[in-house]
Amino acid sequence: MNEQASIYWRRRMVAIGGVVVALVVFGWAAGGFFGDGTAQVQDTNSGARESQPPSSPPPPPPPGSSSSSTTAPASPSSETSSPPPPPPPPPDPDLPCPDQAMQVTVELGAPQYKVGQRPVLRLVVVNAGPVACTRDISRALREVVVTSADGATRIWSSNDCYASKLPDLRIMQAGERQQFEVKWAGRTAAPGCPAKRTTVPAGTYSVIGKLGALVSAPVSIVLI
Template identity: 45%
Template sequence: MIEPTGPLPPSVYWRRRALAGGACVVAVVLLAWIIGGLIGSADEGPVRGTGGSPNLVAAPSSPPSSARPAAPSSSARATATASSGPSPATTAPSGRPTTRPAPVPAGPPKPCRDAVIRVVAQPGAPAYRMGERPLLRLLVVNVGEVPCTRDVSRKLRELLITTANGGKRLWSSNDCYAPAGVEKRTLAPGEPLRFSLNWAGRTSAPGCPVERTRVEPGRYRVIGKLGDLTGPPAFLTLTP
């Protein structure tokens, strides 16, 4: 099968075989070159992450020695130490640290002086109809700067009603009810103590006589008292 057979001369068949063999060799060489080129280009491409930008290249595990910061010199360390010292706000001009005196613990509240106590009468409404029981309030206020104590017992608290001009006394909350006893309370500055009652709209007198009359419609003055302290008048109107 090696010897060429056919109608043509043998030399023709040998040339054909040589050309075919040469073509095979060239094809093998080209194929090997193409495969080598593909493998080389894949190795030289960037290393891509799985979730970042496709253009990111993996960074080296540690920076080169030329990129590492140099250790601070002894003079730089001395400067940093000096700058981290105590701030001027905590140092006195003489160079010694400032010290604040310890707060003095406050003792128990002292009794309130009359000068820091205000007494105020306050009707629940400016006017009431005849037959209603007007609400009256007594306010005791500490207008000083520190808490203090004061006896505000029932025998000292008083609401007084007079005619509008103050000429005639008509009723007092203490005429028929003034129990004995002491009721000391601590009054904080500006926080009033409030006491309230309802007036039946009738007159009274010291000793609480049985005979009591209903007042007429009109305007009346209401005054608050705490012992010897008397507050400014407030006004209440009773309408028919």
């Protein structure tokens, strides 16, 4: 009985030892298999990373592409644009004022005067042009004339007794006004300033202003 029991337990121990050895061998084999596989995968990926060429910029888009990253070519007009031309030089103020740029009028100190008073008459010259210019407004060219109401009879002129021929060149700015005042003695006169002169009676008369060939519109004056 003891001999049989001893044999039985030895067999059990051998069987158990064999199972243990088999498990150890199987575990070692399985561990080696999975360990090698993982290393192989890592090596493969590493090799792929090492063999990949360096990154390069993407190729340019084909002609006609609407890619927003493509820089639009410069406009031909912006490349060929030139600076604006310089402004023209201002008009020379020394150039004479043309007649069409001048405006001549006559003004009265009062619409009516008493006989024997000295009415105030003003000749007004205006540069009505757009630019400055030069005009001769000398005493010989300026003139205030009194006539009958219908303009048919010449009665008096501011130049009848004045013989100056000196020029009076003035630069007149656009819109500038020059005025010249004279006083009429209320008597007749004539060119050459004759000594015989008569007092003008009460009535309505016409006054005009002149600058050379330019003549103003008539203005009525009343003597009472």
